Amino acid sequence: MKKKLVSAVLASVMAASLLAGCGSAAGTAKTGASAETASSEETADTADTEESGEEAAEETAAPAGGQTVGIAMPTKSLERWNRDGSYLQEQFESKGYKVELTYSDNKIDQQVKDIEGLIADNVNILVVAAIDGESLSQVLALAKEANIPVISYDRLIMNTDAISYYVSFDNYTVGKLQGEFVRDQLDLDNAAGPFNIEFTAGDPADNNAGFFFNGAYDVLKPYIDDGKLVVPSGQTSFNQVATAQWDTAKAMSRFQNILGSYYSDGTQLDVALCSNDSTALGVTQAIGSDYAGSNSVIITGQDGDEANLANIVDGKQTMTVYKAVANEAVATLDLAVAILNGETPDAGLIASAGWDFECAYDTASYDNGTGIIPSYLLVPTVVTGDNMDAELVDTGYYTKDDQGYLHPVG
Numbered sequence: 324m325k326k327k328l329v330s331a332v333l334a335s336v337m338a339a340s341l342l343a344g345c346g347s348a349a350g351t352a353k354t355g356a357s358a359e360t361a362s363s364e365e366t367a368d369t370a371d372t373e374e375s376g377e378e379a380a381e382e383t384a385a386p387a388g389g390q391t392v393g394i395a396m397p398t399k400s401l402e403r404w405n406r407d408g409s410y411l412q413e414q415f416e417s418k419g420y421k422v423e424l425t426y427s428d429n430k431i432d433q434q435v436k437d438i439e440g441l442i443a444d445n446v447n448i449l450v451v452a453a454i455d456g457e458s459l460s461q462v463l464a465l466a467k468e469a470n471i472p473v474i475s476y477d478r479l480i481m482n483t484d485a486i487s488y489y490v491s492f493d494n495y496t497v498g499k500l501q502g503e504f505v506r507d508q509l510d511l512d513n514a515a516g517p518f519n520i521e522f523t524a525g526d527p528a529d530n531n532a533g534f535f536f537n538g539a540y541d542v543l544k545p546y547i548d549d550g551k552l553v554v555p556s557g558q559t560s561f562n563q564v565a566t567a568q569w570d571t572a573k574a575m576s577r578f579q580n581i582l583g584s585y586y587s588d589g590t591q592l593d594v595a596l597c598s599n600d601s602t603a604l605g606v607t608q609a610i611g612s613d614y615a616g617s618n619s620v621i622i623t624g625q626d627g628d629e630a631n632l633a634n635i636v637d638g639k640q641t642m643t644v645y646k647a648v649a650n651e652a653v654a655t656l657d658l659a660v661a662i663l664n665g666e667t668p669d670a671g672l673i674a675s676a677g678w679d680f681e682c683a684y685d686t687a688s689y690d691n692g693t694g695i696i697p698s699y700l701l702v703p704t705v706v707t708g709d710n711m712d713a714e715l716v717d718t719g720y721y722t723k724d725d726q727g728y729l730h731p732v733g
């Protein structure tokens with residue numbers, strides 16, 4: 324795997340101005356210490372629109388010619404989207420674009436209204452991370468009518484021909500890494516077993532959630548089939564283990580029920596396979612309060628949320644799959660610039676952009692119901708207590724405090 328240039332930049336420059344060093348279509352460094360990653364207190368969504376960018380436009384050569392990017396994020400209540408919004412805003416502003424950024428409080432109607440507002444404001448391009456991938460067809464038809472290109476960000480938007488590209492991480496691989504981690508931790512190919520496992524997946528309205536679950540389940544299914552892994556609850560289908568809105572409290576209460584029903588007799592739980600960190604947080608809380616056993620349960624996650632990294636430091640969560648959303652923002656910027664320049668980007672964008680992170684151009688995996696959506700897929704990384712410093716701190720994404728806990732830079 325390529326070494327992230329961002330780490331070299333940070334090492335040699337300064338910790339405060341991260342997110343830099345990624346080659347871009349326009350060829351200048353994308354830096355900025357101004358990323359405003361919302362603090363944990365700032366999680367209440369206001370569904371407001373933050374307009375900014377004028378200062379940045381004045382400071383740069385303004386190659387963007389006064390163009391505006393409309394960015395629709397799902398919610399501030401799930402930590403990562405705060406980082407995405409900040410990184411995207413910073414990237415576009417550093418190239419002289421104006422940015423309108425909306426958060427929709429995980430409310431589908433609100434996101435439709437927010438996108439209507441961005442269209443009414445004549446944004447030149449839309450970057451949308453959908454709350455419900457199935458609910459944006461109508462509003463995005465308006466974008467298409469207005470000739471506003473749409474990039475589907477992180478989550479594939481379904482049943483609309485208004486989107487031209489998808490930028491995400493390889494979602495199936497996220498789950499696969501979780502499954503392989505469990506397989507290796509338990510040494511399933513050699514150990515006698517049996518081991519007990521329970522699954523917690525994400526929001527059925529999020530197209531990613533099935534990819535994550537299937538990626539993990541496909542690795543573990545052979546061991547379930549031969550009895551080395553046992554699922555005492557019997558809940559092995561995506562719909563049985565899904566968590567509406569990826570909600571921590573919902574994941575917790577479902578898991579409390581599982582523990583109460585299937586483990587209160589002293590049955591040992593070995594693994595809680597959770598698709599992401601918000602659900603892992605709820606499951607960890609349930610295990611903390613309602614699990615009678617004294618073994619340490621293997622718990623997986625995804626994202627590198629602050630509370631989950633603290634749990635990894637404290638030995639309460641075992642791993643997370645980290646996705647460098649700073650790089651996802653860089654890929655989105657360069658794709659958007661190419662689209663706005665009238666190009667039809669393809670695999671060549673990856674070479675011409677000169678990114679220092681891995682990315683695949685995929686024209687097979689993501690069909691949104693209207694056909695395959697060409698996708699730029701970045702590569703996720705397993706993070707544990709052992710490589711946390713190397714992957715997250717040395718690369719400049721997080722700082723480490725005196726107690727050994729990590730905090731996102733921003």
Ligand code: BGC
Pocket residue numbers: 401403477478525529531532569599600601625626646
């Ligand atoms: C993202 C994950 C995130 C989840 C909940 C998914 O679409 O890909 O990174 O954990 O949403 O926010």
